[in-house]
Amino acid sequence: MTLLTRKTFLRVLGATAALLTLSANVFAAPLKVGFVYVSPIGDAGWTYQHDEARKIVQQEFGDKIETTFVESVAEGADAERVIRNMASRGYDLIFTTSFGYMNPTIKVGKMFPKVKFEHATGYKTAANVGNYQARDYEGRFLAGMIAGAMSKKNVIGYVGAFPIPEVIRGTNSFMLGAQVMNPDIKMKVVWVNTWHDPAKEREAAESLILQGADVITMHTDSAATIQAAEAKGVYSVGFNSDMSAYGPKTHLTSSTQHWESIYRAKIQAVLDGTWKPEAIWHGLREGVVALSPMNPAVPKEVVEKMEAYKMEIVAGTRAVYQGPIYDQAGALKVAEGKTLSDEELHQQNWYVKGIEGKIPQ
Template sequence: MQRRSLFAAALGLLTLAFSQATLAAEPLKIGFIYPGPIADVGWTTQHELGRKLVEKTYGDKVKTYFVENVPETADAARVVRQLINQGCTMIFTTSFGYMEATAKLAKQFPKVSFDHATGYKMDKNLGIYQTRFYQGAYLMGVLAGKMTKSNTLGFVGSHPIPEVLRNINAFTIGARSVNPNAQTKVIWISSWYDPPKEREAAETLVSQGADVLYQNTDSPAAVQVAEKKGLYAFGQDSDMSKYGPRAHLSANTVNWGVYYVKKVGDKLAGKWKPEDTAWGMKEGMIEVSPLGSAVPADVAKIFTEKKEAVASGKLEVFAGPLKDNAAGVKVPAGSVLPEKDLWSLTWYVEGVQGSIPK
């Protein structure tokens, strides 16, 4: 009888050890949802490269899932629930329009770790991550200001949210830092990815006198228009030089992988916590691609000096004096736009024409 009890106890311990080993061997399941298609350039593509870097870094410790072309509607919540039902205990929602759905789901699934890109709502299990994309946009503006002959710059806008307005303003500040006569015209297309609309907007801007084009949209349409018309343009999110080798001056690119690797490592170590993260050139999240052959040596020198100053923190993009385009002082001389105002920015800087759509 005693032998049977000892045997049963030993068997129970073995079963428990096996169960614990099995649990320990279970990979961390991570879900990503993307607003656009995975192509060879653009916002979604850069997030996808970040997901792949997570897999490369952590191997069989993780299992990742992704869903592309997820509308920024109630569909987002449905897709995230599906990922959670597949066992995902970590979710990355990669666009501003997913914010409300992510905030609601975080309350419904308190054991899941959520990270939302470019939003502002946080919770006990919901962190946010932003980029200082405006740093690269400023540098693109420096090139635009030196390369324009018409002093008219064209910008294809997606949605009039602070993230995009920061880039329009930073681009214009950069241009006017080397060319005070530079002006920026903006056309909004109400989409992150719509190549026909992007192309039409770029062509309209050219017809209005723009000879340098930039965009906060995902396709290389603006670069292609510039190439065809003998003008200049920039890549956004990714290097787009192959779509306009003569037109492409540089690109404002983002490396999401550095953030994803850090947060997944925290989760694996049991140290994940919701954070408000804003990384830029200093952290290696924002990078600019090599300069195109059309950029003269003297312009390249100015660009390099400013790039080093931005990366080191010596040059603040939104430093005063700054006015809005109605001549109202927004940042006095000697001051820098406060962080909270930067992330909730809702005005055009001096040099941007027109008004922001409601």
């Protein structure tokens, strides 16, 4: 080998080694994944379930990813600040996990076009913003069947967070399930206008019990409703996570969410370079929605009927919003043989027959 050829060879070899080192460093760097939570993580509820899923994917992906979170972030300006700060610190994928984070996520997404964002429970997407939801209404329907069967006074109660379609849909679904088991059932609703305020939630639950409800549930983040029911000796149905620890005697079951399959798929897509700003809505079929173990007080035949309905929903032979369905004024909203489309479910702003009171404007 001549001196010139040897020098050229060494130069090429050095350049190749440098490129290989650079490539190795790029792929060795973990994907930075951030989570923004609306309430404290605690040991039950909405945020708790999201954080459990974060822990699961962190363990599964190991050193391929690095996760962080910020909890108790108020919707609105505070959320925009937190999301923007996370994006500016080099996070590659950011999950924003509350309905009120939708517009702040879209706004920050425009500022950081190279960052991927995923928003929970919203309906907007952008070039770098996807959204994801759980079909909670499926679990609500099944849990409502249990509530309707266990009510002796024919009155059930519901603590609602905000009167948005997501919460209204859950309220209606719970009632439709209860009516399967008890056509004479009535529902009372108390709105607290907060996702997480244990004092307000407990007060609302106690108000429902005073109004005659003997099974109560909620669409809020804490276990205060379950605790209130346990203290009064009234049955309850939890939401988000298994809340049986807060009502060991009176908690019947919980409609739960398991977000890890969604987080796993989204993270893997970013790692693979295949991520797209999709809108997904997963439920019982995908394992994102489930019911927690039943209280032994629930009769075997009730559980069996609920399980049969569950299998039909999973198989696609039954829908929660399967006609005929009437609103509280007696108007036909879903004709016999028809079902509501996803678009109609997203826009729901009416109560089904049997729910008392009016939806706040």
